[in-house]
Amino acid sequence: MNPTRRDLLKTGAALIVSFRMQGQTPAPPAMDLDSFIAIHPDSSVTVYTSHVDPGTGIRMVYAQIVAEETGIPVEKITVVDGDTGIVPNHGGTGGSSGVPRGGADIRQAAATAHRAMLDLGPGKFAGKRFEIKVDPKAPQKKPSEYTVVGKPILRTDVPRKATGRFPYVHDHKIPGMLHARVIRPTVIGAKLESVDEASIKAIPDAKVVKLGDFLAVVAKDEWAAVRASRELKVTWSEGKQMSPSASLAAEMAKTKPEREQQAVNKGDAPGALAAAKTLKATYYWPFQSHASLGPSCSIADVSESGVGVWSSTQDVFGVRGLVARTLNVPPTKVRVVYMDGSGSYGSNGAYDAAADAALISKAVGAPVRVQWSRQDELVWDPKGPAHMLEVTGALDANGNILAWDSSALGPAGPQWTGSALSPVAAGLLTAAPQGQGVPVIQNLDPPYAIPNLRVTGKQLKDTPIRLSNLRAPGKIATVFAVESFMDELAASVATDPIAFRKKGLTDPRALAVIDKAAEMIGWKPRPSPGPKQTGPKLTGRGMAYMRYKHAENYVAMAMEVEVERATGKIRVTRITCAHDCGLIMNPDGLRNQVEGNILQTLSRTLHEEVTTDGKRVTSVDWVSYPLLRFPDAPKVEVALINQLDQPAHGAGEAACAPVAAAVANAVFDATGVRLRDIPFTAAKVKNSLRA
């Protein structure tokens, strides 16, 4: 097991700062540790945080923040992220909160430490130990005086990742560890009817673990576990029937929503639209998988003395609770240790894998490593939800937007992560219910001046597919609809898409990102579509803008595309992006995140849809769930706008949101065809071009 907090303190930490600011957060349960920064006698620092680094480089950002506030060099700072045995619970990773929440807590703790160091005087705390609380009033350094934050300091994990030395959860080994594979039903909702254990008797040391409808195989040798999982003869009952993906959008359009909620109602949108010439469009965003490149993996060691779990979850305390409920033990008995996994972008299969490992370890009385197959991951990871978005709008005589009425229909995700596949199958926990509200409808209200505006969320009650947060949840769909429809309105009055948007904007930061992205791509004002083209390849340009949640990052993006007339294949050749997230922590890490947001969302836009045949998920591998490939990777140019006097927002999601609309707008510019159904596969585009 990893060292305990007591072990760490024995090593002579000299100044310990507890994170928890009195009166700011609810009193922690007794089992929770206070959080801290420890400054050691040699002036090295350890930072403990529940915000983890799933490949974003946030560890370096935390080190920079502490270095900035304390004056201790960044090389002397170690970040320990996500070990429930030694870190405080100040939230899991998600919603781009690593900088604005995690970073803010750490900054104040570091400022407190710095003031204590000054008060004590140089060398005064060597050999003694001081424990102090975070002082919310401890003065922070002014951003204008920063010398470390804002610098592109290189990540320390990359040299180990580039040489195969970086430890992932998949690599963790403990003595006596067995390998397991879980066997999921062939169709969703099926029950286990029979298992022929003799069918794997030739495989060395392989045995079956069966708990209700939960089925797994265990062996000493990993390959034996894999072979056993493939060869075990199992009979499952018929499963649930559901809408096949091919007709899901049509089914959704016919479904009466369970509940509706108006997020915005200003002026009289229905009245104004009734009296005007309107434009109406429907957009669709499908179910998508996190599609992590490495399937989920977890190791668990369940014994009388306690439970150890190694997991790549973005929420170690959430997994601790899940495992405690699954095993019916107090959370104090469970220690969850974060280890990096394959990128996760929200809540992938990591929670489920942790519960799998814990259940199997308990059943066999030995430490167990579970790794999912490729098919397990693409079929069973909880999915980003489908959305159907409808927008109706009208312009006044001057070509300004008079009225706008938009709605989003979808399941109210995400389902709470307090349950998981295996404890439900084993009859130990109930499945997490769908959220009680309406789908995420942030950014479904446009950022432009509109006198009559209505925005409605509509909950789709039944969904056969489990949901979770997948990067830019909800916003990825709402911004697609809003920014596509803006182009449709602009085209209806033959106005340049940028000029049309700028008429409704006054915020200088919004205008700045739009102008920058346009300037970078060499935007020439003209209406879309462009002049009619002959030839086998049609080229066009498009753009999109949004401010994330109307409160965070300003992002504008412009693109150039080629559409192959014969095949319908879209090739994005160039992307420019201007990004303003307020104060920048580490411009290279930020740039890497922005590029990643853009390219991953390009993949989601062009290729990705979870397919089903009415009973089972049929997108099971990288052929049936394709991703963007290197030959189709466009040139991406990112301009970062730093705002020293503005709050620092996270950048893990925002630049995802405008991508799909920018592609659709560029394809419209090239072809005159408006794409409204994600993904924009070549087959779909080819059909649209013919129509």
Add this chain to the structure above:
Amino acid sequence: MPTFKLKVNDRDVSVESWDPDQPLLYLLRNTLDLHGPKFGCGLGQCGACTVLVDGKPARSCVTPIRSVAGKSVTTIEGLGTPENPDKVQAAFIAEQAAQCGYCTNGMVMATEALLKTTPHPTLEHAKTALSGHLCRCGTHTRILAAVVRAGKA
């Protein structure tokens, strides 16, 4: 138990496998503790498990151990270390060409193979060489820049 003799990172090794069809990947990771090659799909579709067999890239997740007996296998650990990376690894570090880094092994190994035939790859060479490799974090542009940089080192 059947034993297979091969060279791994210039060392002679002999590994036991109860199943001669066991993919090389599992033996590298579990018997030889070489964790650089990663399990991504087990189908040869993503490239995360790539190693060099007699200098040529191979998907170790679908390479039976019996097929590499007597051959020479190079894994990413055989190229360089964090302190002393080889030129391909150094290029990936210089470009900060990783996010989660799970696919990095395959990218580095494919680049090693590319440089043997195309010492100074262009961007187009790089795209073609990596066309069978997948990256989910969207690090494509940095990875491509690293491949081109490696050819200039």
